[in-house]
Structures are given as C-alpha cells and as structure tokens.
Amino acid sequence: MSIINIPRLDLNDYTQGTAQQRHQFSQAIGKAFNETGFVIIANHGMDKTLIDLLYETVKAFFALPESTKLKYEIPGLAGQRGYTSKGKEKAKDAKVPDLKEFWQRGQDENPVVDELPSFDEVTGEVYRRLETAGRELLKAIAAYLCLEETYFEEKVIQGNSILRAIHYFPIDDPDSLPEDAVRAGAHEDINLITLLIGASADGLEVLTRDGTWYPVKAHGEDIVVNVGDMLQRLTNNKLKSTTHRVVNPPREMMKISRFSVPFFLHPKADMSLAALDFCIDAGHPKAYADVTAGEYLDERLREIGLKM
Numbered sequence: 117m118s119i120i121n122i123p124r125l126d127l128n129d130y131t132q133g134t135a136q137q138r139h140q141f142s143q144a145i146g147k148a149f150n151e152t153g154f155v156i157i158a159n160h161g162m163d164k165t166l167i168d169l170l171y172e173t174v175k176a177f178f179a180l181p182e183s184t185k186l187k188y189e190i191p192g193l194a195g196q197r198g199y200t201s202k203g204k205e206k207a208k209d210a211k212v213p214d215l216k217e218f219w220q221r222g223q224d225e226n227p228v229v230d231e232l233p234s235f236d237e238v239t240g241e242v243y244r245r246l247e248t249a250g251r252e253l254l255k256a257i258a259a260y261l262c263l264e265e266t267y268f269e270e271k272v273i274q275g276n277s278i279l280r281a282i283h284y285f286p287i288d289d290p291d292s293l294p295e296d297a298v299r300a301g302a303h304e305d306i307n308l309i310t311l312l313i314g315a316s317a318d319g320l321e322v323l324t325r326d327g328t329w330y331p332v333k334a335h336g337e338d339i340v341v342n343v344g345d346m347l348q349r350l351t352n353n354k355l356k357s358t359t360h361r362v363v364n365p366p367r368e369m370m371k372i373s374r375f376s377v378p379f380f381l382h383p384k385a386d387m388s389l390a391a392l393d394f395c396i397d398a399g400h401p402k403a404y405a406d407v408t409a410g411e412y413l414d415e416r417l418r419e420i421g422l423k424m
C-alpha cells in the first residue's frame with residue numbers, strides 16, 4: 117500500500133499568523149513539496165461566490181458553438197491566450213491528444229469574448245487573486261529554502277502566469293476513442309507552482325514514488341497546489357514536480373463534462389533556472405543545464421504540441 121501525505125494548510129497562518137505559525141507553515145509546505153510535491157490550501161483569498169461565478173462563466177463559454185469559440189483560437193500564440201480547440205495538446209510522451217479544450221488568459225493582451233460580457237472581468241479577478249495567493253506561497257517556500265522571503269517577488273511580478281479554464285468534453289461513444297485517449301495524460305507542470313481550483317468532478321491522480329496512482333481531492337473551496345518543473349530545476353530536485361494525470365470516468369459517466377481551472381504561476385522570461393548553489397552537493401550533483409524560464413517554456417510548448 118502506497119503512503120502519500122498531502123497536508124491541508126491554512127494560508128491565513130502564513131499571511132496573518134504569528135512568527136511561529138508562519139514558520140510552521142513554511143516548514144510544512146517545504147516538507148510536502150520535498151516529499152510529494154502536493155499540498156491542499158485553505159483560505160487562499162477566493163470565496164465560494166467567486167468560484168461559483170467562475171464556473172458558471174467558464175461553462176457558458178464552452179457551451180458556445182464551436183464556430184464561435186474558434187474565433188478566439190489565435191494562430192501564432194501557442195495557445196497562451198484565448199481558446200485552444202480539441203485535439204491540440206498532448207502530454208509529452210503520449211501518442212494521442214488529451215480529451216479537452218481550454219481557454220488561457222495571461223497578464224495582459226487577452227482577447228475579449230464578445231458573446232460573454234463578464235468573461236474577462238471574472239477570469240481576470242480570479243487571475244489576480246490566485247497570483248496574490250501564489251506570491252504568498254512562494255514567500256513561504258523561499259523561507260523554507262532559507263532564501264530572503266521576497267526572493268521570488270521581482271521574478272514573478274508581471275510574470276508569464278497563465279490561468280487555464282479546461283473543459284473535458286463529453287464523449288458520447290467511448291468505443292470511438294483511441295485506446296490510449298485520456299482526459300489529461302501523465303505529465304509534470306512546466307511552471308514554478310500550480311494553484312488548481314477544485315474540479316467539478318473526480319479524476320486527478322498523482323504518481324507516488326513506488327509507482328502507484330493516488331487520487332487527489334480538494335474539498336469545498338480548498339485548492340490543490342503543486343510544484344512545477346521550473347521550481348524543481350531551481351532547487352536541483354529538492355522540491356519535486358510530481359507526475360499527475362486526469363483519468364477518464366467510468367463509461368456511463370463519459371457523457372458528463374468535467375471542468376477545472378489551474379493557475380500556472382510563471383516567472384518573467386529572463387529568470388534563470390540555474391540550480392541554487394546550496395542545492396548542489398556531492399550527494400546531489402547538478403542535474404540540469406542552466407536555462408532561462410523563457411527558453412525552457414519554449415522547449416516545453418514544442419513538446420506538448422502547442423508551439424511549432
């Protein structure tokens with residue numbers, strides 16, 4: 117039986133807590149990121165009303181006719197803004213694309229959805245709240261690493277973070293699917309950390325160190341936060357970017373859509389991902405070549421089929 121410990125932490129302990137609570141929060145998130153790469157976070161700054169409004173808005177977008185959605189699929193942007201249609205993105209080593217379509221918004225230059233007047237405002241508000249929560253989490257991680265608490269601040273302010281609203285679309289005839297087709301194939305996230313707003317249905321699983329898959333479920337308004345490859349590179353594998361996937365539901369539930377909204381916290385393109393000195397020693401030789409976040413993002417977008 118695989119043992120996996122995904123602790124639930126209260127972000128208020130860090131943002132409003134005593135010195136001791138702040139220290140405990142940093143140690144707990146660091147330990148979890150060191151062991152499994154995942155935590156559940158409560159009190160992240162988004163209430164139920166905003167999350168419900170977000171899902172309502174996102175569902176309304178994906179319910180638009182395909183021809184309307186395709187107006188917002190903009191060539192040359194590698195899916196980094198606007199709509200990405202079915203069949204475009206696949207996990208790096210997967211043979212077939214994921215069973216999903218999605219919308220991505222960034223810091224600025226986001227296309228406006230003419231058909232849904234509140235779409236930009238609602239997704240923009242969620243973007244800003246998750247960016248704020250993410251910056252606090254990075255402060256706690258910096259403290260765990262014995263860096264200045266503000267180490268990540270100038271690297272992520274006005275960074276390339278992406279809010280992605282995903283629709284795992286209904287499948288009317290599961291027999292028509294290629295054998296390996298899944299909602300989201302096994303992958304690691306590219307960015308520093310990911311903040312995932314609880315999905316509308318089960319399916320998210322993480323790969324434990326002994327090679328078994330373990331379901332992750334956030335309750336209520338809690339969010340799931342995990343380490344991405346950029347933070348793993350920076351810490352020379354001290355913090356783990358754990359493989360995860362979204363499995364298909366049982367056959368009879370394939371007709372039901374699944375929605376989720378991850379926020380991929382990215383730094384600015386010029387941040388160096390070269391391993392921190394103190395993460396390299398005889399037992400932990402330098403594992404990765406020095407690259408910038410921008411170079412690394414480009415390479416990864418090519419691998420998943422979003423960039424030519």
Ligand SMILES: O=C(O)CCC(=O)C(=O)O
Pocket residue numbers: 280282300305312315320360361362375376377378
């Ligand atoms: O839909 C989910 O629950 C997770 C999605 C995910 O892992 C991703 O988009 O990177």
Ligand SMILES: [Fe+2]
Pocket residue numbers: 303304305360
């Ligand atoms: Fe992911």
